[in-house]
Amino acid sequence: MVKESYERVLEQVALACEKCGRAKSSVKLLAVSKFHPFQEMLALYQLGQDAFGESYVQEALGKMADFEKEGFSPNFHFIGHLQTRKAPLVAGNFQLIHSLDSEKLGLALEKALLAQNKTQDVLLQVNLALEPQKSGVAQDQLLPLATFVLEHCPHLKLKGLMCLPPLEAEGEKARPYFVALRELRDKLALSLQLSLPELSMGMSGDFPFAIYEGATIVRVGTALFGPRPPK
Ligand SMILES: *Cc1c(COP(=O)(O)O)cnc(C)c1O
Numbered sequence: 118m119v120k121e122s123y124e125r126v127l128e129q130v131a132l133a134c135e136k137c138g139r140a141k142s143s144v145k146l147l148a149v150s151k152f153h154p155f156q157e158m159l160a161l162y163q164l165g166q167d168a169f170g171e172s173y174v175q176e177a178l179g180k181m182a183d184f185e186k187e188g189f190s191p192n193f194h195f196i197g198h199l200q201t202r203k204a205p206l207v208a209g210n211f212q213l214i215h216s217l218d219s220e221k222l223g224l225a226l227e228k229a230l231l232a233q234n235k236t237q238d239v240l241l242q243v244n245l246a247l248e249p250q251k252s253g254v255a256q257d258q259l260l261p262l263a264t265f266v267l268e269h270c271p272h273l274k275l276k277g278l279m280c281l282p283p284l285e286a287e288g289e290k291a292r293p294y295f296v297a298l299r300e301l302r303d304k305l306a307l308s309l310q311l312s313l314p315e316l317s318m319g320m321s322g323d324f325p326f327a328i329y330e331g332a333t334i335v336r337v338g339t340a341l342f343g344p345r346p347p348k
Contacts, residue, residue, distance in 0.1 A: 119160050122341050130335065133325035144328055147194055149320075149338030151176065152345040155183040161341065162191050170215075170336050172197025174206050181210070196279075196317075196336060198252040201225045209235040215279040215317050215336075216242045218254045220262065223270045230272035237272060240279040240317055243301060245294050248283060256301060263305055277315030277333070278302045282323070291323040295330035 126146065134141045149170040150158045158169060158180060169191055171177035181193055192212040199207055199216055204225035207214060217223060217239045230237050241262060244253030254262050259278075266273050278301060282294035295318050306313040319327025321340035328335065338345065 119157055119342065120164060122343070123161060123164055123166065126337055126340050129325060130328065133328040136325075137329045139328065143333060145334045147196075147317075147334050147336045148341050149196065149336050150180070150342065151197070151338065152347075153338075153342045154346075155180050157342055159184070159187065159189075162189060166191075168192040168194060168212070170194045170196040170338075174199075174203045178206065178210070194334075205229040208237055209233045211237075213238045213240065213276065213315075213334075215240045215334075216252060217266070217273070218242045218244075218252050218262075220265050220269075223262075223266050223273060227270040227272050235272065236274055238274045238276050239266075240277050240315060241266075241275070242279045242281070243298060245280050245297055246283045246286075251281060253279075253281070259301060259305060260308055263309060267309065267311075275311065275313065277313045277317065278305070279317035281320075282318075286323075288323050289326055291319075292326040292330060295319070295323075295327045295332065299331045 130144055130146055131141050147168050147170040148161055148166050151172045177193055184191060194213045195207050195211045196215045201222050208226045208229035242253040244251050244255055247255060266275055278298055280298045282291040298318055302313050302316055315333050316331050317334040319332045319335040321337050324335040324337060
């Protein structure tokens with residue numbers, strides 16, 4: 118039941134915050150609903166969950182429309198790999214894009230936002246382990262990309278960093294990646310003289326460790342909705 122799992126996850130978030138002396142309100146729970154049907158999201162929304170993370174553009178827009186039909190408009194975050202050609206569909210439609218990782222994508226979003234006269238909060242996704250199959254910018258390209266965004270994409274508002282540790286780094290083994298992302302954020306904020314408050318890190322298997330290391334957004338799918346059905 119989604120109600121029980123929701124309560125359990127909220128409790129685990131609260132407990133992790135307590136353990137490291139952080140306020141519960143400093144961590145946002147993002148319910149990752151990719152591949153899960155709208156009805157399950159609606160049930161969670163009616164229990165009080167107001168932010169959903171989606172990885173696929175068409176699926177996300179469809180679910181937004183489903184909520185609209187019910188007269189609701191929860192916050193949607195885009196957390197998947199974003200193709201440049203789909204940037205116009207995403208720009209301005211999500212509370213936060215977690216996965217900006219190239220100048221080309223930055224420019225495509227900027228162009229779409231300029232046309233709509235809107236701004237868009239974004240995170241830079243970092244590929245910490247340099248996994249070839251994963252998106253995200255390499256650590257040594259982070260400062261150049263951030264500088265590019267600040268100089269050339271005035272409609273993008275840089276809020277922080279996101280990472281997705283290697284699959285085999287389960288549970289506490291992911292913790293060094295969370296430390297690394299926090300340190301990268303601190304260094305980048307200092308270099309740019311910019312506040313970068315958001316750290317999007319931690320998923321079902323490791324979010325308490327991400328919270329210990331400063332996560333402000335944890336992206337939780339399976340622990341809320343159960344295993345993902347095939348697409
Ligand atoms: C699917 C996904 C998640 C959720 O993973 P779970 O292990 O199901 O909690 C989190 N972040 C991203 C980027 C994802 O694609």
